Amino acid sequence: MSKVRTRFAPSPSGFLHIGGARTALFNYLFAHNQGGRFVVRIEDTDRQRSAQEFVDAIFDGLSWLGLDSDEEPVFQSARREVHQRAIDRLTRAGACYWCFCSPERLDEVRKQAQTQGRKTMYDRTCRDLGKTPSPDEQAVLRFRSPLDGETVVNDMVRGVVTFDNAELDDLILLRSDGTPTFHLVVVADDIDMGITHCFRGEDHLTNTPRQMLICRALGAEPPVYGHLPLIVGKDRARLSKRHGATSVSAYRDQGFLPGATLNYLARLGWSHGDDEIFTKEKLVELFDVAGINSSAAAFDLDKFTWVNFQHQKRMPAAQLAALVRPFLDHGAVVDDAILPEAVELLRERAHTLVELAEGLRPFTASKVVFEEKSVAKFLTDDARALVGELAGLLDGVDRWSEESIESAFRELIESKNLKLGTLAQPVRVALTGGTQSPGIFELCRVLGRGTTLARLRAVAR
């Protein structure tokens, strides 16, 4: 049995879309689960719409996700010989014919069929002409699709899907400018690359019987397909900009982790019992075709955010600290000694790297930015006096530990018969500028004695 080989074949006419990323992921997971290989192929035969910018963006996105091609990526535009050989073979087999109909006429025929409620297929005028174009003649090469019988797609996610051949059009293989179309190159390249399995979007399902027919005409057995349900928005319509960000890079910029993105995307249409959180390695290990759902799944930012939070919670603080760095404010003062500790305190309070960076401000900003409301409420004259007293006590503490800090707090409130909150909130405002932060003792500890005392004294009186 030949080794499993899957491919992800985006066309570089846009950034890496969240749906494309999931398609890539499923191909990657399947291949790796089966001990096979995952290959990226750039479908840039439509040079009008292809752009280098998008090619870069796609590789960039895949690489961020950790879904790199196991082999040198393939560019369709550079494989004219492969495509030409396929054309030659189809020609020899009599599986295609030249069509001289003008685009205008085709349009006409289509419109008429449309209004009369008939099939909008090519009327096959040239099918039996048996003509070859002279050098100065415009013509396209069409596939000679069978007129009867049926083509059965044995889909990995949908099971058996049967199409009547009579419903299938005579597709254009070669444009009048001599360039090959999608249908020809996909089939030729899949054969040439030895692709055995392929997951793609459900929008390709109706292309599949046609491509299978072309494949068999080329004397090869088609890959096994799996058509993934589309990702839709909250309103059940196909995911688009209208629903918010759709590109992978947008989520990266919003502070989502690659591992969490993979996890969420995998769960969107695939499940393994009641499990929710998976590492990439676990996904590779557990991935199975039986777990794929066949109905469209709605993209839910809330759940994605929660999944991201779970990954942040599980990640070592040092690693998280490194990842959050690009999200820190410009001019942030980063003390390498305390960043991981600060991250440790904030990680349970932040769902994304962006939120984490925000929470880190008291540790990275050179000076405290005070919230007016918090100051007005908690930094009263009495409170400022109390804070001053605390500063004195903390100054005298032997070792700067959470225990000793807490003792100082307790000593002060007990001597005045106060509740901890009466002291903690003003201190919190003094230290962070606001009323929300990690526990007050750990906050002081990680901030360090110098910063803590300086900030307390700055508000004390």
Next chain:
RNA sequence: GGCCCCAUCGUCUAGCGGUUAGGACGUCGGCCUCUCACGCCGAAAACACGGGUUCGAUUCCCGUUGGGGUCACCA
């Protein structure tokens, strides 16, 4: 419109003939508590409809309805 796909809480889903229909997100209560979170406990919340098949259907079959995809010299 033709062809094709799909249908369990608002959302992601478990279920693979017999279950009080389970979990997760979100929502709403409560507990914990120095704030915010985290965590914990609890609540509301679903088998689209109609026919079969069967002793018994969420589960199998057919239809209806509803959603989606696709019908290019785009991919």
